[in-house]
Amino acid sequence: MSGMTYAQIEQTVLHTLRPAPLKYWAVVALTFLGLLIGAGCWAYQIAVGIGVGGQNIPVVWGTYLINFVFWVGIAHSGTLISAILYLFRAGWRNPIARAAETMTVFAVCIAGLFPFIHLGRVWMVYYILPYPNERTLWPNFQSPLVFDVVAISTYLTVSSLFWYTGMLPDLAIVRDRATGLRKRIFQMISLGWTGRHEQWRHYTRAYLFFAALATPLVISVHSVVSWDFALGIVPGWHSTIFAPYFVAGAIHSGLAMVLTLIIPLRRIFHYEAFITENILDNIAKTIIFTGLIVGYAYLVEYFLAWYSHNIVEQESFRWRAFGHYSLQFWVMVICNTVVPLLFFFRKVRRSIPWLFAISVLINIGMWYERFVIIIGGVAHDFMPNAWGLYSPSIIEYGILLGSFSMFFFLFLLFVKHLPSVSMTELKEGIHQGGDHGR
Amino acid sequence: MAVEKCVISLFDDETRAASAIEALRGSPWKLERVHSPIPSDKILNALKLKKSRVGYFTLAGGIIGFFSGVGLAIYTGIQWNLIVSGKPVVAWIPFLIVGFEFTILFAVFGNVLGLLFQTNLPEFQSLRIYDQRCSGEHFGVLASCAEGEENKLMAFFQEKGGEARLI
Numbered sequence: 001m002s003g004m005t006y007a008q009i010e011q012t013v014l015h016t017l018r019p020a021p022l023k024y025w026a027v028v029a030l031t032f033l034g035l036l037i038g039a040g041c042w043a044y045q046i047a048v049g050i051g052v053g054g055q056n057i058p059v060v061w062g063t064y065l066i067n068f069v070f071w072v073g074i075a076h077s078g079t080l081i082s083a084i085l086y087l088f089r090a091g092w093r094n095p096i097a098r099a100a101e102t103m104t105v106f107a108v109c110i111a112g113l114f115p116f117i118h119l120g121r122v123w124m125v126y127y128i129l130p131y132p133n134e135r136t137l138w139p140n141f142q143s144p145l146v147f148d149v150v151a152i153s154t155y156l157t158v159s160s161l162f163w164y165t166g167m168l169p170d171l172a173i174v175r176d177r178a179t180g181l182r183k184r185i186f187q188m189i190s191l192g193w194t195g196r197h198e199q200w201r202h203y204t205r206a207y208l209f210f211a212a213l214a215t216p217l218v219i220s221v222h223s224v225v226s227w228d229f230a231l232g233i234v235p236g237w238h239s240t241i242f243a244p245y246f247v248a249g250a251i252h253s254g255l256a257m258v259l260t261l262i263i264p265l266r267r268i269f270h271y272e273a274f275i276t277e278n279i280l281d282n283i284a285k286t287i288i289f290t291g292l293i294v295g296y297a298y299l300v301e302y303f304l305a306w307y308s309h310n311i312v313e314q315e316s317f318r319w320r321a322f323g324h325y326s327l328q329f330w331v332m333v334i335c336n337t338v339v340p341l342l343f344f345f346r347k348v349r350r351s352i353p354w355l356f357a358i359s360v361l362i363n364i365g366m367w368y369e370r371f372v373i374i375i376g377g378v379a380h381d382f383m384p385n386a387w388g389l390y391s392p393s394i395i396e397y398g399i400l401l402g403s404f405s406m407f408f409f410l411f412l413l414f415v416k417h418l419p420s421v422s423m424t425e426l427k428e429g430i431h432q433g434g435d436h437g438r
Numbered sequence: 439m440a441v442e443k444c445v446i447s448l449f450d451d452e453t454r455a456a457s458a459i460e461a462l463r464g465s466p467w468k469l470e471r472v473h474s475p476i477p478s479d480k481i482l483n484a485l486k487l488k489k490s491r492v493g494y495f496t497l498a499g500g501i502i503g504f505f506s507g508v509g510l511a512i513y514t515g516i517q518w519n520l521i522v523s524g525k526p527v528v529a530w531i532p533f534l535i536v537g538f539e540f541t542i543l544f545a546v547f548g549n550v551l552g553l554l555f556q557t558n559l560p561e562f563q564s565l566r567i568y569d570q571r572c573s574g575e576h577f578g579v580l581a582s583c584a585e586g587e588e589n590k591l592m593a594f595f596q597e598k599g600g601e602a603r604l605i
Contacts, residue, residue, distance in 0.1 A: 006475060006575035130514050138518045141511035142525050142532040150507075150536055154543040161550055169475075169573070176570035191560035194568050197485055199557045200477040205490035206553040210546065213496075217542045224535065428476045 004273060009426045013170075013419050014177055016269045020416050031409035038402010041395045042117055050120030052395045058378050059390035064118035066370040067403055070253070071111035072152065072225050073246075073366060076218055077254025078104025079159060082166070083214035092282050094425040095274040098170075099265060100258050101163045102420070106410045107257075108156045110403050115148075117399060144227040151224040158217055162210045168193050168203070169424040222250045229373065235316035236377035239304065245297035252290035252336065253366035255283055259359035263352060265415060274421055277350055284349040287340050287362070294369075295337035312382050319380045320372060324389055328368045329376075335365025441585040444470065445592055446569055447600030448576040455577035456484040458598040462581055467591050470580040471564075473572035481577065492552040499548020500541045507540025508533050567605050580605075 045052050055062040081100040085093040093100075116122050128149055130139050139146045172193040175186035193199060226246035229237040239245075259280070266275040305317040320329050339361050348354045375390050392400075414420065449455040452474065459481065462469045472481055511533040519527055553559070572578040579600065583591045588604055595602035 010574060130510060136517065138514035140518070140522055141514060141536050142522055142529050147532070147535050147539070150539045154539045157543060158546045161546055165550065165553070173475075173573045176573045187562065187565070192562040192565055193559065194564055195473045195475060195572055196557075196564070197472040197474070197481060197487070199559070200474065201482060201487050202490045202492050202553055202556040204477045205492045206496075206549050209493060209496045209549050213542050213545050213549070217539075220535075220538060220542075224539075424476060 004426075004430060006427050006430075009274075009423055009430075010173060010177070012270065012273070013421050013423050013426075014174065016415065016420060017174065017417065024412070024416065028409065028412050031405045031412060034401050034405025035409050036402075038399050038405060041398030041402065045117070045120075045395055045399075046122060050118075052393060054391055054393040054396055056388070056390070058381065058386050058388045059375055061118075061374050061378065062390055063371075063392045063396045063400055064114045065374050066367065067400060068111050068114035068118070069225055069246075069370045069374070070367050071107045071114070071403065071407075072155075072222060073250035073253045073370075074257045075104045075107035075111065075155070075159070075254065076222060076247070076250035077258055078102070078107070079162075079214050079218040080251050080254065081258065082162065083211040083218070086211045087215060090282075091429055092279050094429045095271070095276075095421055096258060096262055096279060096283075097425065098167070098422045099262055099415075099420055100254075101159065101166065102411065102414050103254075103257060103261060104159045105156075105163050106407055106414075107254075108152065108159060109410075110407055112152055112156060113403070144224065144231045147224045148228060151221045155217060155221045158210075158214055162214055165203075165207065165210060166422065167418065169195060170419045170422060173423055174419060219247055222247045229377070234377045234381050235310075235312045236301075236320065236373065236381075239301065241297060241300055241304070245294070245301075248290050248293035248297065249336075249366060249369060252287065252294050252340075253363060255287050255290060256359040256362035256366070259283055259287075259355055260363060261411065263356045263359070265420060267352075269415070269420070271421060274426060280352075280355055281346075281349045284343040284355060284358075287358075288343045291337055291340035291362075295333075298333060298337065316377070316380055320376050323376075323380065325372060325376055325379075329372050332365050332368040332372050335361045336369060339365070442582045443585055443588045443591075444567060444580060444582045444605040445588055445595065445602055446567070446578050446580045446605055447592075447595035447598070447602040448569060448571060448578050449598075449600045450576055451599070452478045452480050452577050454599040455579055456480040458579050458595060458600060459484040461594075461598060462579070465594065467581045467583045467587070467594070470582050472580070473568065473578040475573055475575060475577070478577070490556065492549060492556055495548040495552025495555070496545050497548070499551070500545035502548075503540040503542070503544025504537045506544065508537035510540075511536045 053062055053064070055064075078100040081093050082097045082104070086097070116125060119125060127137065128139055128146070139149075141147075168190060171186055171190035172195065175183055175190050178186055223243035223246065226242035230239055230242035232238060262271075262275055263280070266272060302317055305313040308314075320326075339358055342348045342354070342358060348358070379389055380387050447458065449458065455472065455474070456478075459469060459472060469485075472485065474481055512528050515527045515529070515533075521527065525532070567580070569576070569578050579595070581591060581595075592602040592604065
């Protein structure tokens with residue numbers, strides 16, 4: 001990025017907001033179709049009943065919960081990049097922070113839909129709200145499921161506000177270069193930002209607090225998600241390592257998704273000057289680190305099962321590796337812990353096709369990790385007479401397709417209508433005097 | 439009351455803008471405001487501003503949030519008043535988790551409110567006396583003077599390396 005001027009940065013980013021070609025709208029239409037299929041499947045489930053899914057005793061938490069945990073996990077690296085790396089003053093985060101934050105917001109929105117979908121009678125959702133009612137029923141704040149409601153709602157609110165606040169100066173730039181209706185819209189959404197010294201003085205401070213608050217929040221959210229399982233007594237779930245294990249896994253999958261998103265973004269929008277090979281290299285190195293933590297967690301689970309002398313636990317983990325879902329287990333192990341080791345080779349870290357392919361494989365592996373944990377635990381617990389298998393129904397596959405389509409649909413709309421790279425932070429990056437969080 | 443005139447000067451470099459701000463301090467003219475495309479340390483130091491008080495709003499929000507979260511959990515527990523999973527009706531450890539999440543949520547609300555309150559956003563009036571190049575690559579310094587002084591003020595800015603114009 002060295003040698004670039006402010007004007008060049010603006011020109012490159014604002015160029016992405018020009019009217020889109022037909023093929024862009026074709027891809028948007030395709031993702032919208034996928035979204036409609038998902039919505040249609042959900043509508044069918046509402047009309048017919050939750051039984052149209054494959055969940056049944058003993059596996060009553062199927063793909064809906066897998067998708068919930070998967071999308072919450074995807075959301076995590078957005079905050080890692082935008083908040084944690086910001087606090088560490090890692091300048092390489094600047095060109096990818098906006099895309100990662102956006103990914104976070106959309107992923108949490110989608111994750112938040114799955115408890116509603118899984119609820120079956122979604123119109124009864126108000127039962128979870130704590131309000132005085134004639135039934136004298138209250139949510140049980142001792143339950144990790146209620147922690148989840150609080151944590152995910154907080155995370156969605158905080159990440160959305162962080163995303164929007166961080167975008168204010170850029171929205172003002174778009175306003176100042178736009179005309180007509182677009183100018184009026186951006187004038188409203190930029191709240192009249194003019195980069196006045198008083199505005200910067202308070203903004204930089206507020207941004208720092210945002211980052212400082214988002215950091216412990218992101219750790220807590222996936223810890224809370226892990227307690228949905230760890231606080232149950234199901235073998236394979238009831239483990240003290242679940243919180244750090246889930247947090248590491250979440251960041252692992254999120255970083256992979258960042259690569260999956262920014263590699264095409266970089267190519268299509270000619271962001272090569274901003275999103276350099278060094279940045280991709282740094283993400284790949286971080287993936288090695290998170291992959292090693294995840295691999296360590298897999299090993300520790302087996303060690304604990306062996307060391308505990310608990311035969312139920314031991315059987316559960318034996319079955320995980322060699323039982324009915326062994327294929328999913330080995331896909332998980334290979335994609336999440338073995339494949340990322342290829343990033344030890346500099347040539348792989350510098351190769352765009354390799355980076356993209358590995359990021360996709362990690363995403364697949366992380367989805368299967370949730371499958372193995374959630375399904376494997378309850379399918380094969382204490383009582384052999386209660387063992388049972390699960391396979392998703394066509395409706396669940398439709399909703400899975402809908403969730404991915406919705407994610408890419410929203411992301412595609414974002415990249416053509418809002419600045420997908422933070423111009424202000426890039427300008428600061430080439431300007432030694434600037435500091436986004438004094 | 440004397441009529442005031444405003445002059446805005448655009449600098450393509452923050453060092454020159456900071457130098458003009460310093461020089462304005464010893465002049466008969468009044469510095470109104472400075473616009474910059476990035477948060478510039480040099481400019482903020484030249485302005486000798488106090489630390490932002492947004493943090494107090496954040497802190498207040500966090501404290502309110504903690505007590506709201508724990509209070510809500512205790513209140514609902516007492517209303518229900520049944521032992522669940524062998525835990526006491528008022529179970530502190532789970533309730534602290536609720537308190538923690540509410541702390542972060544309300545601290546962020548406080549942070550945003552503090553930011554909006556301190557910066558007077560949303561505010562669209564100042565767009566009328568604003569140069570759009572200030573969001574691009576220019577640093578704008580706006581100063582006011584008594585009527586008849588504007589040429590002197592413009593000359594002052596030009597001497598400092600700025601491109602001055604009367605608003």
